[in-house]
Amino acid sequence: MKEISIFGSSGYRISDLQLLRNSDDDAAVAKLLAHCPIMLLDADEAITESSRARLYILLRGALSVANDTRTGMADGTVSKILPGESVGEQSVLDEEANLASITALEESEVLVIEADLVWKLIDESNVLARNLLRLLSFRIRAANAQLRRRQKLGEFYRQLSMIDGLTGLYNRAWLNDLLPTMVATAQGSGSPLSLIMIDLDHFKQFNDQHGHLAGDEALRLAAQVLSGALRPTDFAVRYGGEEMMVLLPDTNQKVAMSVAERLCERMRQAKVFSDARALPHITASLGVSSLKPRQNEHDLIAAADAALYRAKEQGRDRVTD
Numbered sequence: 001m002k003e004i005s006i007f008g009s010s011g012y013r014i015s016d017l018q019l020l021r022n023s024d025d026d027a028a029v030a031k032l033l034a035h036c037p038i039m040l041l042d043a044d045e046a047i048t049e050s051s052r053a054r055l056y057i058l059l060r061g062a063l064s065v066a067n068d069t070r071t072g073m074a075d076g077t078v079s080k081i082l083p084g085e086s087v088g089e090q091s092v093l094d095e096e097a098n099l100a101s102i103t104a105l106e107e108s109e110v111l112v113i114e115a116d117l118v119w120k121l122i123d124e125s126n127v128l129a130r131n132l133l134r135l136l137s138f139r140i141r142a143a144n145a146q147l148r149r150r151q152k153l154g155e156f157y158r159q160l161s162m163i164d165g166l167t168g169l170y171n172r173a174w175l176n177d178l179l180p181t182m183v184a185t186a187q188g189s190g191s192p193l194s195l196i197m198i199d200l201d202h203f204k205q206f207n208d209q210h211g212h213l214a215g216d217e218a219l220r221l222a223a224q225v226l227s228g229a230l231r232p233t234d235f236a237v238r239y240g241g242e243e244m245m246v247l248l249p250d251t252n253q254k255v256a257m258s259v260a261e262r263l264c265e266r267m268r269q270a271k272v273f274s275d276a277r278a279l280p281h282i283t284a285s286l287g288v289s290s291l292k293p294r295q296n297e298h299d300l301i302a303a304a305d306a307a308l309y310r311a312k313e314q315g316r317d318r319v320t321d
């Protein structure tokens with residue numbers, strides 16, 4: 001970065017500088033800027049860091065500005081500065097050194113204005129203050145819009161991380177997040193809450209006989225059976241490998257048992273297809289538990305697990321509580 005001239009003898013005009021455009025007294029502003037240096041930057045050359053705040057106005061070429069590189073807060077945001085535009089206003093206003101990293105995208109000429117002079121210009125000409133306010137307000141709006149987009153994207157990925165990729169059911173992370181709240185709500189309001197633990201029968205054998213892909217197809221089918229048979233207020237979760245779970249808010253043990261019987265029957269009827277060939281039907285064993293006073297989510301799951309174990313013991317393809 002080398003000084004090639006000063007503004008007064010450069011041939012550039014005040015109207016070339018966006019921040020000073022529409023000044024009512026161009027001559028006075030030009031006089032103040034007359035001795036400000038114009039620096040030449042080669043392509044890919046960075047503006048040398050200064051410990052003092054400065055305003056840079058691009059006269060020719062193009063700059064890229066990456067935010068907050070020295071604070072470790074870099075978020076990958078890079079803006080492109082075109083002739084007439086400026087960078088560094090904020091550091092001048094809050095009297096902090098510029099934390100952005102500024103690099104020339106091509107050979108560029110930059111007018112450098114020290115902070116003291118910017119303040120003098122503000123005193124001298126309302127137009128700079130007005131243009132600065134406009135620019136900052138535009139930047140705040142742009143930053144807010146970007147923040148909103150990021151929040152939406154973050155929420156999208158959060159939701160996505162709560163869904164099991166194979167079956168489309170909620171996953172264990174979702175369960176860990178939501179079940180404690182559901183249990184606390186039910187305990188607080190005294191409303192019932194039931195849980196059905198579902199495990200496909202002899203699934204290892206199914207995989208061994210028909211292949212893992214056919215096994216995946218069977219898991220997807222089982223998930224569809226669950227989702228298709230539940231009320232919109234119920235939740236189906238893939239708990240682990242071939243174990244699934246259904247949560248039934250506002251549902252007592254008796255009703256939960258009849259829901260489980262319905263699920264067991266539909267599972268039995270469902271047809272698994274793989275490569276257009278029909279495979280043997282799958283069956284499932286189901287264990288039902290309902291929340292009792294002072295129980296927590298672990299007790300509720302353990303009770304359904306124990307019931308499921310009994311269903312397996314008693315011969316599978318059945319419901320037990």
Ligand SMILES: Nc1nc2c(ncn2[C@@H]2O[C@H](COP(=O)(O)OP(=O)(O)OP(=O)(O)O)[C@@H](O)[C@H]2O)c(=O)[nH]1
Nearest residue numbers: 199200201202203204205207212213215216241242
């Ligand atoms: N295809 C497929 N198989 C899975 C997946 N997750 C777990 N499994 C299989 O599910 C089988 C579960 O086997 P086991 O726990 O022995 O139980 P089981 O053979 O179903 O026998 P019982 O539960 O006693 O009726 C294992 O062979 C796992 O590899 C999956 O995502 N896809």
